Amino acid sequence: MTGIFERLSPNTRSRNALRDLRLEFIRFRRFLENMREILNLIGDAGDKLREEYIYDRHYVLSLVDTILEEASMLTFNSSVLSPAAGKKIYAQLDAHKKYAQKEFLESGGLSKSNLSLLSTHPDTDPETQLLAAVLNWLIGPLPADHPAVMDFIRYVTDEVFENSRREELIEKVNGSSGNTPISDSCSMKLIDVNEVSSSKREGSVSHGDIKCRPFGMLLIGLQGGSASGRTKEESGINGWMLFDEEAISLRICRDNGKIHLEAALHGNVASDFIFLYSQNSFDLRGALPQGSWVEKTGQGTLAWIYDVPTDHLEQQLVQLGSKLLC
Secondary structure (H helix, E strand, C coil), X not given: XXXXXXXXXXXXXXXXXXXXXXXXXXXXXXXXXXXXXXXXXXXXXXXXXXXCCCCCHHHHHHHHHHHHHHHHHHHHHHHHHCHHHHHHHHHHHHHHHHHHHXXXXXXXXXXXXXXXXXXXXXXXXXXXXXXXHHHHHHHCCCCCCCCCHHHHHHHHHHHHHHHCCHHHHHHHHHCCCCCEEEECCEEEEEEECCCXXXXXXXXXXXXXXXXXXXXXXXXXXHHXXXXXXXXXXXXXXXXXXXXXXXXXXXXXXXXCEEEEEEEECCCCCCCCEEEEEEECCCCHHHHCCCCCEEXXXXXXXXXXXXXXXXXXXXXXXHHHHHHHCC
């Protein structure tokens, strides 16, 4: 007897794959929101410590609780995106929870083991000492058996981008339709995650062809840039892009390295951002403006641009289009 999956038409399989791809697209947004919130909390705590804000012990302990809550959601979303790494990611989360519970939450303050980490604030009030110890736990470096929260973020980022299911889903949606020309030196698979179906577009795409603001900004930069006289074969640029009206998820391969770009332009500072991740073979720092949050990971580099006006992000996407796609 023929099974149910064998009775499905190719179009049905494509629609189901597109549905799963749309969910992955949304899940990446949630994953990045969790990470961004943790970075915001770390930045806020650092500002309070450096600029001598007035705060109490409740603020510091609430900070620890909130970090653990966001880390739990980050772990859930990353394990859905990268199921193969889920067990290891949850094990690391458990280690962080046990450390924070023992060192900060059970006693409501500092444990003796943390006092050795406070050489920069030895004579300050207990609240300042406690916040300094928490920041040590967040940023590091800590002894090898107690990784910092930023180490956890670096590890999770590597796992998610290395083991994502998106490429498999893209192949199911796109099939053998091939790549769409973006310019003479660049082509990629294009998938609108809101379409009922996806197919190869005829001819080269311009920024007016696709109603997606981040994609349009990248194409403006690409069309205003220069491919340095290289042919498509010489440029070695190919990849895929998922998009809706206000967000993109881009992966390109060039010079034997992979670069991932996630961006959203909703029109408000609270939700607009640019996120990049690259393998070690491509250094992101030369393509980013000053003030970007840049972190080296075990497998590459991650970078954030956020909490800036939308028009600033648009300009950065234009510049990135000229640098990454040409």
